[in-house]
Amino acid sequence: MWQAKPRLDATTLKFGAVYTDHMLQVSWKDGLGWTAPSIDPLGPISLHPCAQVLHYAVECFEGMKVYKGKDGQLRLFRPEMNMDRLARSAARLTLPKFDKVELLECIKELVRVERDWVPDAEGFSVYIRPTMIGTHPFLGVGPTREAMLYVILSPVGPYFPSGLKPIKLYVETENVRAFSGGVGNYKIGGNYAPTILPQLRGSHLGCSQVLFVMQDGKSKGGLVGESGSMNIFFLIRQEGESGELELVTPPLDGLILPGVTRDTVLKLARGFGDMKVSERPLHFDEVERASESGRLLEVFGTGTACMIQPVVGLVMKDSEITVPFDGDAAKHWLAKAPGTAALPNSSSDEPLSLCGRL
C-alpha cells in the first residue's frame, strides 16, 4: 500500500536524490491529442522496449525551482521562461505542442499538493523537473507519434557536494558540447550524457565540472562555451587607463543554453550600472592574459540547479588559472540585487514580478 515518505532534514539534502510523493503525468497520441492530466503517487513508468526515447534520445526537459520565502509564501522563479524553452526543445525533437499556460497551472497544482516538502532553509528549494519523452514503439527514425509529459519534484540543496563553496572547472578542449547548426541551445537529454566522460577526466584533477573550450583555429586557447551543467561568467578588468569592469558571458549564438539564471544575472548586472555587461565571444587566451596581469577578478557559473556557483580554478592538463575570489559569490551578488520584483519579464519591458506566487 502507498505511504507518504518521511520528511528529511532539509539541510542534509543532496541534489536530486530525494523525490516528493506525487508526480504529474499526461500522455499524447497523434490524432487524439493530450489525455487529461493526473497527479498520482510517484512510481515507475511503463515503456515499450522500442519506445523512441530509449533508442534515439527523443527527450527534452526543464529545470525549475519553487522557493519558500521568509513570508512563508511559495514562489516559482520565472516559470514562463521554462515553459517557452520546453516548447522550443519539444518542437526541435518533433515532440507535441502543449498549452504553456495550462502546463504551468498543472505544475502549480502539483506544487500545492507537495507544499509541505518545500524547505525553508536558505539555499534550499524544491527542484521541478518537467520531462517530455517520445514513447512510440518504433525503431525507424521518424517523427513522434506518441509522447508522455511528466513532472517530478525533488527537494534540494546546493548542486555541488561542496555546497556554495567555490569549485574548480576542468578546461575541456578535446570534446565539444555543441557545434554550429547543432542543438546546444536546446534543453535535451542528448546534450548532457556526452559531458559525463570529460567531467570524469576533470574529477581526477580535483574539478567538479568541465568548461568546454572549443578550438576555433583563430586563437591558441579556443572559444569559451559553457560548463556541463551551467552557463559561465567572467568578471574582467579591462586593460588601459579606464580599467573598466566588464562582466562577460558567451552570446546566445546557437551553441549556448539560454539559461534562466543567466538571463537574470545579465538583467541584474545591467541594472547595477557599475560595469559593462557583455554577451560576446570570449577566447580563452583573453582569460589567460587577464589572469596573468591580475585582471581576472571573478568567475562563476549560473543555472537553476547550481544557482550562482563561484569558481576558483580553471584547470588545464599542465597548468591552472587561479581566480582570486574571496567570498561567497551568491551572497555578494544578492547583496547588490535590487530585488526580483524590479526585473523586467523576458517578453516585455514593463516592470513586473519575476516570481509566480502560488
Ligand code: COI
Ligand atoms: C538545471 O540547472 O536545471 C539543469 O538542468 C542542469 C542539470 C545538470 C541539473
